[in-house]
Each structure stands twice: as C-alpha cells, then as structure tokens.
Amino acid sequence: MSNTSRTLCISGFVGLALMGTACGGAAAPTTELLTARNAYATARNGEAATLNPTGVHAAAEALQAAEAAHKDDSGSQREKNYAYIALRKSELAIAAASEALARKEQQRAEETYKGQLEQRSDQATQQSSQYAQQLTQTQQQLQQNTQTLQQRQQELEQARVAAEQAQAELRQAEAIREEEGRLIISLSGVLFEPNGDVLSTLAERRLDTVAHALGAYKDRPIVVEGYTDAQGSDSKNLELSQRRANAVREYLERRGVEPERIRAVGKGETNPVASNDTAEGRANNRRVEIIVDRDNGPRSSERSDKVSENRPSSADNSAARPAPAPSTAPSSQSPMQRTSPPAQEPASPRQ
Amino acid sequence: MHVFKLWLPTLTVLCACAGAELNQARATDVQAAVLAAEQVGANDSPKAALHLQLAKEQLVSAQRLAADGDQNNSNLLLERAKVDAELALQLARTEREQASAREAWEKIRETKQQSAR
Numbered sequence: 001m002s003n004t005s006r007t008l009c010i011s012g013f014v015g016l017a018l019m020g021t022a023c024g025g026a027a028a029p030t031t032e033l034l035t036a037r038n039a040y041a042t043a044r045n046g047e048a049a050t051l052n053p054t055g056v057h058a059a060a061e062a063l064q065a066a067e068a069a070h071k072d073d074s075g076s077q078r079e080k081n082y083a084y085i086a087l088r089k090s091e092l093a094i095a096a097a098s099e100a101l102a103r104k105e106q107q108r109a110e111e112t113y114k115g116q117l118e119q120r121s122d123q124a125t126q127q128s129s130q131y132a133q134q135l136t137q138t139q140q141q142l143q144q145n146t147q148t149l150q151q152r153q154q155e156l157e158q159a160r161v162a163a164e165q166a167q168a169e170l171r172q173a174e175a176i177r178e179e180e181g182r183l184i185i186s187l188s189g190v191l192f193e194p195n196g197d198v199l200s201t202l203a204e205r206r207l208d209t210v211a212h213a214l215g216a217y218k219d220r221p222i223v224v225e226g227y228t229d230a231q232g233s234d235s236k237n238l239e240l241s242q243r244r245a246n247a248v249r250e251y252l253e254r255r256g257v258e259p260e261r262i263r264a265v266g267k268g269e270t271n272p273v274a275s276n277d278t279a280e281g282r283a284n285n286r287r288v289e290i291i292v293d294r295d296n297g298p299r300s301s302e303r304s305d306k307v308s309e310n311r312p313s314s315a316d317n318s319a320a321r322p323a324p325a326p327s328t329a330p331s332s333q334s335p336m337q338r339t340s341p342p343a344q345e346p347a348s349p350r351q
Numbered sequence: 352m353h354v355f356k357l358w359l360p361t362l363t364v365l366c367a368c369a370g371a372e373l374n375q376a377r378a379t380d381v382q383a384a385v386l387a388a389e390q391v392g393a394n395d396s397p398k399a400a401l402h403l404q405l406a407k408e409q410l411v412s413a414q415r416l417a418a419d420g421d422q423n424n425s426n427l428l429l430e431r432a433k434v435d436a437e438l439a440l441q442l443a444r445t446e447r448e449q450a451s452a453r454e455a456w457e458k459i460r461e462t463k464q465q466s467a468r
Contacts (some may be wrong), residue, residue: 082425088402088434095441102448109455116462 027074030081033066039090048097061087160215163324166213174206181294183217185210186273188287197243199251207248210290211255221293222262224249229282230269241267248288364451373417377429384436391443399442406436 028201066082226245228237245264274281393399407431416425
C-alpha cells in the first residue's frame with residue numbers, strides 16, 4: 001500500500017473516530033488535540049500532500065495515536081502528548097514541503113539565470129561578430145581611401161610635373177607671364193595672312209605647343225583674346241580680331257582643348273603692347289593672347305569687361321584717349337619679357 | 352552549540368548519579384537531532400530556535416521524570432523532544448533553502464537591470 005493510500009485510510013479512520021466521539025457523547029477533545037487536527041488538515045489539504053506525502057502520512061499516524069488516546073482516556077496527559085507529537089509531525093510535513101518548494105524555486109531560478117546568461121552570451125557573440133564585421137569593412141574602406149589618396153597624390157604630382165614641363169616648353173617657345181594667378185601666353189609676329197584669319201603654318205606649330213601645354217591645366221577656363229594694330233577702322237579691327245581669336249580657339253579645340261572651357265574674344269586695337277608708329281611695334285600689337293584663368297578667381301572676362309567699359313565713347317574719343325606713348329616706347333622690348341600689360345593705348349594716327 | 356556542549360555532559364552526570372533508567376536510545380536520538388539542528392543554523396532562525404529550546408528542555412524534563420521513576424511520561428517527553436528537534440532542523444533547512452531561492456531570483460533581477468542599461 002502506498003503512503004498516499006495509507007494516509008487516506010488513516011484519515012478515514014480519524015474521521016470515523018471523530019464522528020463516533022460526537023455521536024457517543026464522549027468528552028470533548030483537548031485543546032492540544034484540536035490544534036493537532038487543524039494542523040493535520042492544513043498539511044493534508046496543502047502542498048505537503050503532493051510534495052511530501054510521507055511526512056503527511058507520518059502526521060496522520062501520529063494523529064491516529066492521539067485520537068486513540070483520546071478515545072481510551074479522554075483529556076489525559078497521554079492524549080495531550082500524542083496530540084503534541086501529531087501537531088509537530090504536521091508542522092514538520094508542512095515545513096519539509098516548503099523546503100521542497102523552495103528548492104524547486106531555486107532550481108527554476110538557476111535555470112532562468114542560466115538561460116539569461118546564455119542569451120547574454122549569444123548577444124555578446126553576435127555583437128562581437130557585428131563589430132568584427134564593421135571593423136573589417138572600416139579597414140577595407142580605409143585601405144581603399146589610402147589607395148585613392150595615393151593615386152590622387154600621384155596624379156597631382158604628375159599634373160604638377162606636367163604643368164612645369166608645359167610652362168618650360170612655353171617659356172622656350174612663347175612669351176608667357178603670370179598676372180594675379182592667371183597665366184597669359186602672348187603670341188605675336190606673323191600668325192595670320194594680312195587682313196585674314198587663316199593661321200599660318202608656323203602659327204599652327206606654335207599653337208601645337210600651346211595646346212600640349214594647356215593639357216596640364218585641365219578644368220581651368222581659357223580665354224583667347226585677339227588684338228590688332230591701330231591701322232584701319234576700329235570696327236574692322238574689332239571684327240578681324242574676333243575672327244582671328246575664333247580661328248585660334250577652333251584650332252586649339254581641334255588639338256584637344258575642351259570646347260566648354262575655351263572662348264574667344266576680339267579686342268581690336270585696344271591694349272597695345274607697343275607703339276603703332278613703327279612697323280615693329282605694330283607687329284607686336286598684332287597678337288593673340290591665350291589666358292589660362294585661375295581656378296576660382298575672377299575671370300579674365302572681368303578684365304576684358306573692364307577694358308571694354310573703360311573704352312571712351314566715339315563722341316569724346318579723342319578727349320578720353322590717353323596720352324601718346326613716349327617716343328621711347330619699348331618697341332625693342334619683347335612682350336615675352338614683360339609681366340604687366342601696358343597701361344595706356346598709344347595715340348598714333350590710324351592707318 | 353556551546354549550550355549543547357555544556358548541558359550534554361551535565362545530563363550524562365545526572366543520569367549516572369540518579370541511576371535512573373532513561374531510555375538511552377531515544378535520548379541519543381534526541382541529542383543527535385538537536386546537534387543536527389544546531390549545525391544547520393537553527394539558532395539563527397527564531398522559529399527553529401524556539402523548537403530547539405523546547406527539545407532541550409523536554410530532554411532535561413524526561414531525565415527528571417525517569418529519575419522519579421515515571422518511565423512512561425519520560426518516554427513521551429523524549430518523543431516530544433525528538434519531534435521538536437526534528438522540526439527545528441527542518442525549519443532551519445527550509446529557511447536556508449528559501450533564502451537561497453530569494454538570492455537566486457534577486458541575482459536574475461539584477462542581471463535583467465544590468466542588461467536593460
């Protein structure tokens with residue numbers, strides 16, 4: 001017979017004993033017995049019944065002895081003693097059940113804690129993996145950036161060397177000067193047929209060198225300015241200088257200079273660099289200036305506009321015209337050696 | 352524990368002097384239960400300490416009854432002393448387990464708080 005079955009049998013016996021006592025009109029149970037009965041009922045109806053059936057069974061046996069003592073000798077010290085023992089046995093059963101329950105709780109807590117730790121460990125592993133991945137990506141990006149930077153530095157260095165070479169070539173071949181960050185290449189001499197805009201073979205060769213050199217100044221705007229001497233009318237000179245500037249621009253474009261960064265401006269007989277009184281001076285004034293502008297500075301057009309704005313109107317042309325150049329005009333001075341443009345236009349009679 | 356060490360030899364001396372017929376087997380059981388209860392810290396728990404004290408007092412009373420020749424009541428008191436000592440032991444163990452369970456859940460709560468930060 002299992003403990004539970006035996007406990008039930010004893011409980012039945014205890015119940016019958018209680019009923020018999022009530023029906024038979026026996027003496028009332030002692031306070032100790034009543035307390036023992038209550039404690040046993042608590043044990044039997046509580047968690048102890050499932051968690052500690054052995055203890056409950058022991059309590060039932062003890063209560064059975066107390067009930068028997070009550071039946072035999074009601075109110076005796078023996079009854080009280082057995083009731084006392086029964087009470088303690090019930091309390092013992094309840095306390096042992098509480099211990100088992102606490103142990104289960106502890107076990108459940110430990111499992112929960114273990115799960116919590118595993119979860120944190122998984123999260124940490126996952127996070128660590130993510131960090132490692134991010135680090136790898138960052139390192140790769142850094143490596144790429146370093147390579148790009150090195151490549152860019154190489155390109156810049158190559159461009160610098162190319163620019164220096166180009167400038168050296170130009171210095172050898174043409175007059176070149178710098179003004180406020182702009183590079184001005186001045187081509188004079190026999191560039192075109194008289195009164196025409198067809199480039200001479202020699203001029204094309206010179207422009208080949210210029211086009212090659214301009215390749216070193218990529219992304220910088222270029223202005224081709226055409227000039228004539230003072231012979232002929234202003235309007236004709238202006239128109240001729242425009243056509244000649246266009247011819248140079250078109251040639252440079254054919255030689256690889258990007259069309260979007262080059263434009264041509266005819267300046268006519270303005271801004272002479274030498275006296276128009278001598279053949280040599282006029283030859284120097286018949287020129288084309290190729291201006292390589294700064295990256296982000298004021299455009300050469302501003303300079304051109306200023307020149308245009310400063311031009312006097314036809315009504316007071318003679319009054320506004322600057323004083324004639326001194327007879328010691330630097331006709332013998334090569335424009336290649338000058339670094340600033342002439343400030344005044346000579347007032348020689350037009351031819 | 353110290354008290355037990357003091358009263359145990361005293362009880363033995365009393366038994367020897369009186370020449371009473373204390374049920375030695377039951378008395379030994381009670382003494383063992385008392386010692387076990389003290390070892391698990393019954394004195395640190397108010398409820399367990401109460402039953403431990405009752406066990407000790409009843410053991411002494413049982414000895415006196417035996418010395419007076421009341422063997423039956425002496426045996427009954429020994430049974431009461433034993434069950435009180437067992438209850439003291441059980442209560443001490445239960446409280447210890449309950450404290451451990453509380454600590455375990457407290458640890459989980461702290462871990463959750465740390466994770467939430």
